[in-house]
Amino acid sequence: MTGSVRNQYLTAICVNIFTLSYGTICGWSSAALLVLQSDESPLESGPLTKDEASWIGAIMCIGGLLGNVAFGWISNKYGRRMALIIASFPLIFSFLMIPYSKNSIHLCISRFIGGFTGSAAFAVIPIYITEIAEDSVRGSLGSTIMIFCNFGILTSFVFGNFFSYILIPYLLAIFPTFFLVLIVLCLPESPSQLLRMGREEDALKALIFFSGENEKEKSEVIMKELERMKDEVNSVDEKKSDRGVSWSDFTPSTTIKAMTIGIVLMCLNQFCGIFAMLNYTASIFEQAGSSLSPNMSAIIVAFIQVIGSYTATLLVERAGRKILYLVSTVGSAIGLSVLGIYINLSSKGYDCSDFEWVPVLSFSLTIFFAQLAILSLPFLIIAEILPSKIRSLGSNICLTLLWFLSFSVLKGLPFLVEMLGLHGMMMLFASFCFLGAVYILVFLPETKGRSIDEIIGLFK
Structure with missing residues (x-):
């Protein structure tokens, strides 16, 4: 490093x-x-x-x-x-x-x-x-x-x-x-936020800290970066910030495209089915003939989540955001489909004793694939693609939607299971993942290695 x-x-x-x-x-x-x-x-x-x-x-x-x-x-x-x-x-x-x-x-x-x-x-x-x-x-x-x-x-x-x-x-x-x-x-506070607050000297100190430079050796690169940040903060859009963010700031086509992507990623985050998977951890392990306690089953699931999210950090700058999202959505869809098929066959009385390992494997793979991007990357991508003036408010709008969907999924799961059956609910979530993969393929730009200004330019 x-x-x-x-x-x-x-x-x-x-x-x-x-x-x-x-x-x-x-x-x-x-x-x-x-x-x-x-x-x-x-x-x-x-x-x-x-x-x-x-x-x-x-x-x-x-x-x-x-x-x-x-x-x-x-x-x-x-x-x-x-x-x-x-x-x-x-x-x-x-x-x-x-x-x-x-x-x-x-x-x-x-x-x-x-x-x-x-x-x-x-x-x-x-x-x-x-x-x-x-x-x-x-x-x-x-x-x-x-x-x-x-x-x-x-x-x-x-x-x-x-x-x-x-x-x-x-x-x-x-x-x-x-x-x-x-x-x-x-x-310290982020340098760009300090500049927005009119604290230029503190912004320089923060920039030196984050760049790893010695304060006594203010390099030319540091000063150029500070000037670039000042130009961004003092741009035409930022000069309008005295009146605050208004509806007109969300109407440009570039902003609409970015916000739409953010909203879709938040919907996919919830409708991928991980909340459902976590709520049915014990029953899935039980169907597999596992003798593990509910607590130990939960520990295994959480460990898989950690491995999946850690893998995402290793690959996000190598494979890129878009590739990871495609792998994540397709992999999750396949895992949910296999699990739904197994549960359906088992509930209809078919002898699945030779395939008791299927629920555990498909369950584990679904969680792993979801952590590669669906659950781990939307917050990063939203922060990258939104224009600086509406970045905070736009992120909050997307997150507000996420919290609303989280509550709805948690409270609505019993109704879904009663209406569709556990296998039907799995297939419904798999369908959302497949649809998400198509959307990602068509509309999500690759942001790997690009500056924030370059990323914003992709939507023009």
């Missing part, structure tokens, strides 16, 4: 500890709900009902939807760094509230706060990384967000298997606390 990008890599790792913390929130319910719905429930109100458990799982998405709007505004007004600092305090509180919760309402409040503040991971961090990273490493650094989110989920699953319900929240609260210390003491 060269000195010019070392600090960029270290910054991406540090800032994504916040994403890891959000991942632990997502994964906490897997083991916790098993305890909370059992006769050994620690709640004074007794074991949770299925409806209460579903709300504890889904209400985080409502918090995320509202938090996405709030932290998008804070990020623009006070900076990316300040938005993450503000988000850290209630995130820590959401963990510490769990051991003292006496009923489902208290837990819903905790989950709502966690979703609200945790949404800053996707509303702020991809934009922050896009603004600090060189073109050659922007893809690799931008895709790290899903590695850390998945590692956080895995961490919660492992803790849930080995530690008590009361102890786990205290352990998980260590991660956002550690992040808060790091960002306050070590991480």
Whole structure:
């Protein structure tokens, strides 16, 4: 790793500890709900009902939807760094509230706060990384967000298997606390955001930090880059920012094309079926004749997610975004189709005893392929393709849609299973993946190795 990008890599790792913390929130319910719905429930109100458990799982998405709007505004007004600092305090509180919760309402409040503040991971961090990273490493650094989110989920699953319900929240609260210390003491604001805030001297210092240069040796390259950023900030569009972003900023054909791609990628992110797969982990392993416990099954699934998202970071600058998306969508569609066919045959009484390995394999491959791009790259691509003036607001619009779809999928799964059957639901999600592959092939431009200005030019 060269000195010019070392600090960029270290910054991406540090800032994504916040994403890891959000991942632990997502994964906490897997083991916790098993305890909370059992006769050994620690709640004074007794074991949770299925409806209460579903709300504890889904209400985080409502918090995320509202938090996405709030932290998008804070990020623009006070900076990316300040938005993450503000988000850290209630995130820590959401963990510490769990051991003292006496009923489902208290837990819903905790989950709502966690979703609200945790949404800053996707509303702020991809934009922050896009603004600090060189073109050659922007893809690799931008895709790290899903590695850390998945590692956080895995961490919660492992803790849930080995530690008590009361102890786990205290352990998980260590991660956002550690992040808060790091960002306050070590991480600067992005140079371009500092220029937007009129802090040119601080922007120069931040640029020197992220480039790995010595402050006493302000190279010609650094000064040229600073001038380029100033020109971008002071461009005609940016001069209009005094009146704020208006509807007219979204009407140019280039912006409409970019926003359309962002919206489609968010829809594909949810309709690929991974939420369905994760909700039926235990039953799929059971159909395969596995003797693994639900917690151990979940750990295996989370481990596969980490491997898939890590593979994406290795390939995103080599294979490119478009190729990875095509492999991801087609691979996920095939995995879902095979799983749907197996479940359908098994439910009709066919002897599938010689193929008990099929559900586990297809299940694992679907998760792996989805992590290559469908789940890991949309946040990076949206931050790359949107014009700078609407980048934050446009990203927030796409993320708001994502949170709404997440809630709808989580609450609507029982209805889909009842209406279509488990196999029918798998085939429906496979159809969305195939359609996504066609859209990617026709409309998604390759952004690998291109500067932000070059990427915007692709839509003209």
